[in-house]
Amino acid sequence: MPIVCTAGGPALEVGQIQRSDRLPPAPQGRTSTMDLLEYQGKQLFAKHGVAVPSGEVAATVDEAVAAAERIGYPCAIKAQVLIGGRGKAGGIKIAQDAEEARAYAGAILGMDIVGPHGEGPFRVDQVWIEGGSDIASEYYASVILDRGEKKLLAMVSAKGGMDIEAVAAEDPDALVKRHIDPTRPFDAAAARPIVDAAGLDEDVRDQAAEVLVKLAEVASAEDANLIEVNPLIVTNDRDVIALDAKVTIDGNALFRHQDLAEIADTADDPQEAMAKEKGLTYVKLDGNVGILANGAGLCMSTLDVVAQAGGAPANFLDAGGGSKAEAIVDALTVIISDEKVTAILFNIFGGITRCYEIAKGIVTASSQLNLEVPLVVRLDGTNSEEGLRILGEADLPNLHQETTMLDAARRVVELAGGMG
Amino acid sequence: MSIIVDNETKLVVSGLTGREGSFHGLRNRAYGTDLVAGVTPGKGGQNVEGVPVFDSIEESVRQAGANTSMIFVPARFAAPAIDEAIESGVDTVIAITEGIPVLDMLKTYWKAKEAGVRLIGPNCPGVLSPGKANVGIIPAQFFDPGKIGVVSKSGTLTYQIGNELKQAGEGNSSIVGIGGDPIIGSDFIDILKLYEADPDTDLIVMVGEIGGDAEERAAEFIAAEISKPVVAYIAGFTAPPGKQMGHAGAIISGSSGTAQAKKDALEAKGVRVGESPTETARIAVEVLRGS
Numbered sequence: 001m002p003i004v005c006t007a008g009g010p011a012l013e014v015g016q017i018q019r020s021d022r023l024p025p026a027p028q029g030r031t032s033t034m035d036l037l038e039y040q041g042k043q044l045f046a047k048h049g050v051a052v053p054s055g056e057v058a059a060t061v062d063e064a065v066a067a068a069e070r071i072g073y074p075c076a077i078k079a080q081v082l083i084g085g086r087g088k089a090g091g092i093k094i095a096q097d098a099e100e101a102r103a104y105a106g107a108i109l110g111m112d113i114v115g116p117h118g119e120g121p122f123r124v125d126q127v128w129i130e131g132g133s134d135i136a137s138e139y140y141a142s143v144i145l146d147r148g149e150k151k152l153l154a155m156v157s158a159k160g161g162m163d164i165e166a167v168a169a170e171d172p173d174a175l176v177k178r179h180i181d182p183t184r185p186f187d188a189a190a191a192r193p194i195v196d197a198a199g200l201d202e203d204v205r206d207q208a209a210e211v212l213v214k215l216a217e218v219a220s221a222e223d224a225n226l227i228e229v230n231p232l233i234v235t236n237d238r239d240v241i242a243l244d245a246k247v248t249i250d251g252n253a254l255f256r257h258q259d260l261a262e263i264a265d266t267a268d269d270p271q272e273a274m275a276k277e278k279g280l281t282y283v284k285l286d287g288n289v290g291i292l293a294n295g296a297g298l299c300m301s302t303l304d305v306v307a308q309a310g311g312a313p314a315n316f317l318d319a320g321g322g323s324k325a326e327a328i329v330d331a332l333t334v335i336i337s338d339e340k341v342t343a344i345l346f347n348i349f350g351g352i353t354r355c356y357e358i359a360k361g362i363v364t365a366s367s368q369l370n371l372e373v374p375l376v377v378r379l380d381g382t383n384s385e386e387g388l389r390i391l392g393e394a395d396l397p398n399l400h401q402e403t404t405m406l407d408a409a410r411r412v413v414e415l416a417g418g419m420g
Numbered sequence: 421m422s423i424i425v426d427n428e429t430k431l432v433v434s435g436l437t438g439r440e441g442s443f444h445g446l447r448n449r450a451y452g453t454d455l456v457a458g459v460t461p462g463k464g465g466q467n468v469e470g471v472p473v474f475d476s477i478e479e480s481v482r483q484a485g486a487n488t489s490m491i492f493v494p495a496r497f498a499a500p501a502i503d504e505a506i507e508s509g510v511d512t513v514i515a516i517t518e519g520i521p522v523l524d525m526l527k528t529y530w531k532a533k534e535a536g537v538r539l540i541g542p543n544c545p546g547v548l549s550p551g552k553a554n555v556g557i558i559p560a561q562f563f564d565p566g567k568i569g570v571v572s573k574s575g576t577l578t579y580q581i582g583n584e585l586k587q588a589g590e591g592n593s594s595i596v597g598i599g600g601d602p603i604i605g606s607d608f609i610d611i612l613k614l615y616e617a618d619p620d621t622d623l624i625v626m627v628g629e630i631g632g633d634a635e636e637r638a639a640e641f642i643a644a645e646i647s648k649p650v651v652a653y654i655a656g657f658t659a660p661p662g663k664q665m666g667h668a669g670a671i672i673s674g675s676s677g678t679a680q681a682k683k684d685a686l687e688a689k690g691v692r693v694g695e696s697p698t699e700t701a702r703i704a705v706e707v708l709r710g711s
Contacts (some may be wrong), residue, residue, distance in 0.1 A: 032519075145522060147602040147632050150529050182530050223523055225602070253521035255496055285658075296600065297574020297629050300655040304679075305696050307658045316659070349576045349583070350559060381579060382559045405580060406698050 032251030033225060037080040039128040040263060041245030044222055050214045051241045055130030064105035065098055067129040073097055074132035077104045081122040083115040084246075091124065094132055101129075133243060138231035139200060139208065140164050140175070143215045145225040151179040152219060154191070154212055156198040160231035174198075186216045207240040208232070222260065223253030271315070271338050278330040280317060287312025289416045290335040290344035290373070292328075294319045294358075302347045305405060311413035314341045319348075319358075328361020332369060343374045343416035347405055350381025359387035363394040374415040376400045378408035422549035422594040423569065423614040423621075424512060424540065425453070425488065429553045432457040432480040432510070434501050435492030436468050444492065444516075444557050445471070451554040456484040477508035488512045490546065490555050495519035498542065502528050506537045514555050515541035515605070525603040532605055539605025545575035545597035558595060566591020568704060569615035571608055572627035573600040573634075577655055577697060581627060584701030590708060593621040600629060608638035616646050623649045623708045625700065626691075628682055630656035635682040643689040649707045652686050652693045653700040654679045 036044070042052040056067035057080065068075050079091030086092050091113050095101035105127055112121035138161030146153040157175045159167045168175045176198040180186045191209040200208050215227050226248040233243045254261040275282030281296075285303075289311045293299035299318045306313050315338065317331055335344055348358050358379060365371065375398050379387045391399065400415070402408035431448065435441035436458025446469055449455040457480035458468050464475035472484060480486040489505035491498055491513065498517040505513040506528070513532065520542050532539040540547060546556010551565040557575070562583040568590055572578040575597050582595060596611050598604055608626060615621045624646070628635040635654065642650050656679040683693045692707070694700025 145526070145602060148634070148637060150526060150603055152526075182526060220523060223521055225522060250522045252495060252519045253523070256521075293576070295574060295576030297572070297578075297627070297655050298576035298580060300629060300659055301574075301577050301580070301653075301697060303658040304655060308695060313658060349579045380583065381562070381576075404698070406696060 034249045034251050034254070034260070034263070035082045036245070036247040036249065036260075036263065037082065037126070037128075038078065038245050039080055039126075041227075041247035042128075042242065044218055044224075044247060045214075045242050045245055048214050048218045048221065050211055050218070051239060052245070053130040053133055053241060053243065055128050057126055057128050058105065059109070059126050061102060061105045061109060064109070064127050064129055065102050068095055068101035068105075069098060071129055071131050073101075075101065076128075076130050076132055077101065077108060078128045078130070079108045079111065079113060079124040080126040080128050081113050081120075081124055083113060083119055083122050085116040086113060088116075089113045105129075133233060133241060134236045135231075135233045135243075136236050136238070137201060137234040138243075139198075139234070140167070140230045141208070141212055141215060141232045142226070142228040142230075143180075143212070143219045143224075144227070145219075146179065149179055151182055152216060154178050154180055154186075154194055154216065156194050156200070156208070156212065158199050160233075164230055180216060186213060188213055191216075201234065204234050204238055204240050211240055211242070218247075222247075222257060223250045224248060225250050271334055274337060275317070275334045278334065280327070280331055280334060281320070282331075282334055283316040284338065285313050285315055287314045288340050288342045289412055290314045290317075290338070290341040291347070292317045292319055292331050292335060292344065293347040294349065298347060298349055302345065302405070302409070305409040306345065306413060309406070309409040309413045311409070311416060314338055325357050325361035325364055328358055329365040329368060332362075332365040332371070336369065336371065336373065341373060343376065343412050345408060345412040346375065346377040346379070347408060348377075348379050348381065350379075350384060350387075354382050355379050355384040355387030356390055359390035362399070363390060363396070366394070366396050366398070371398055374398050374400060374412075376402055376408050376412040376415065378402045378405060421618050421620040422552055423611070423618050424538065424547045424594060424596060425514075425549050425553040425555045427454075427552050428487070429512075429555065430454050430456045430485050430487045431490060431553075431555055432459055432474075432477055432484065432486035432488070433490045433492060434459045434477060434505065436460065436471065437463050437466070437473060438492060441492035442468050445490070448490075448554050448556070451560050452551075453553040453555060456480065456486050477505050477510065481509040486510055488514065488555060491515040491517055491542070493517055495521075499524035499528050502539070502542070503531055506532050506535050506539070510537065512538045512540070513605070514544070514546050515539065515599075516544065516546060516556055517541075518543035518601075520601070522602050525601065529603055529605060540596065541599040541601075541605060543601045544599030544604070545578065547594060547596050548592075549594045550592050556597065558597065562586060563595055564591030565593075567593060567620065567622040567708060568625055569593045569611075569618065569621035569623070570595040570625045570627070571611040571615070572597055573629050574627055574655060577627055577629075577653075580697045581625060581653065581701055584698055585625075585704065588701060588705045590705050593618060600631070602632065608634050609641045612638060612641060612646055612650075616648060621648065623651065623704060625704050626650055626652045627700075628652065628654045630654075630659055630679050630682070631677050633677065636685040639685040639689045639691060642686075642691055650691050651700060651704045651707060652683075652691050653697060654682045654686075654693060
């Protein structure tokens, strides 16, 4: 998942639009977000006073065994990947001794985990080793941004440790949902009724309310759009502990969280890594038609129209608002580095983007990159006449101009030939 | 008539002395928008091509009669700038800046609500009422005056559809880019209400995209409250499924947020949904002329 923030980048002039949120087409829409691994989430929890089991992260079997020896047995060895269903996939094991720790760490490190809805596979590069917890009860707690209501929403259930979506579907009353009033402090007194309504054990309600307050504090202080703890456990000693952590950070806010900005996200795909380095929003797809458009909406629409014309898009690439010529060179470099690409479609409708900048970028890229694949260009909007003139004068051999989006889509599909 | 911006609009641009702010602010003026002021703290007393610059928005309201504020300020400073606009006495704030932290916008949203100020955006292209006023970055040459009101999450996609309508000989009462961020000042429903009340709007085109449940909510609202025909387009059918970590998101909205779910929700309420921007424009023209 691309993180497209310019945190730590050069200072901006007043009036310059910060192009930090160029938008990946994820189902959650056009937000740049960063998911944290479980252990990173737990570190944030600990920073804000939410009790978590102590543990260590390890990238090799030897490191894992050494960590397990320090932590003691039984200990949990947990795959660190950004997908649910780790337990079912065999990514979480309890080791009773060093021999088991070695065996489990060896099996889990390097494992490919496929998500419950076929996502992935996600390669396990790190394991988190933590002390085993004795569990008296398993609850559920979350704090999440409700974009419809424009409030944070707190959710608590006494039925934790299982698929919460199923709980919500089968027994809606078991999941208590309350919005957090944005105009009032969210303190223990405000959290307590939620915990009461969820019917948690009486003796741990104060603790659970305190945890909920702290989770909301993590959301506000760390710019998290989603914090989910499943399970939130009660130990035999009646301590309330977060046994898991799912945290999603708002990418737009990374400029004020240096520690989080440093958590490099893994872009395994070479094109995505290159795009990330160049600050472009690029998502690789399976087809052979390279796509570049400006604006997330138009780019998504371009993918849809190419698919309708019988083509298979090779990527999503939003050149963003106000694209400069050099950004176009970078974008083309990324697109053609995917060897499957047999034709490229530029669909530009200029608002903030000045078309002559795009045209200059195309001309520069053609001379620099030795473009061998046909390029279909549809250029419309701000300064389009000048853009078209620049392209006309350059007289590029591989360039095909079309005036409408549909004609451009049909043309590029035709030029791309069979599915790559 | 038209909605949100018109001949009565007196515009103040925050960030007018910056490169993008001056480019688009002056473009808006060239279109006919009454650009009365710019604001850049510390640059009060200067002018940008004859437009006076003030230190604060409040000053521009008092001294130049500004009633609409456009925010062109870098993301990390934008929320305070929007807050300043909300408190300055203007009626309408149009925030173009993208990349504003969501939780900043959450606070700002409630400030606008409490103050009774209409906030459009952020991360939006602004509002254009063809023949009257343009506030934002919408290229006005692709839109003619007419009877179709447009409301859209996406900028460039809106230009695309407006252009198709123009080629078909139809125009727009207004074009409103509401922005695609998780927290926006005005949602589809807020704008649908305005179009319903606008005597110059005969048909509404709504442009949505994957993410959230604003389209699903709008579908319910259209069925209950909107008498004018609505035609929709949704982008993102081919978008790859991103990874979703927690399950909490789906529990809140009860919707998967996919393009198909939005299309289904709209069609279930009798809203026709085009397959492409071109087909959407064609349906809009067909419905407009048939009614």
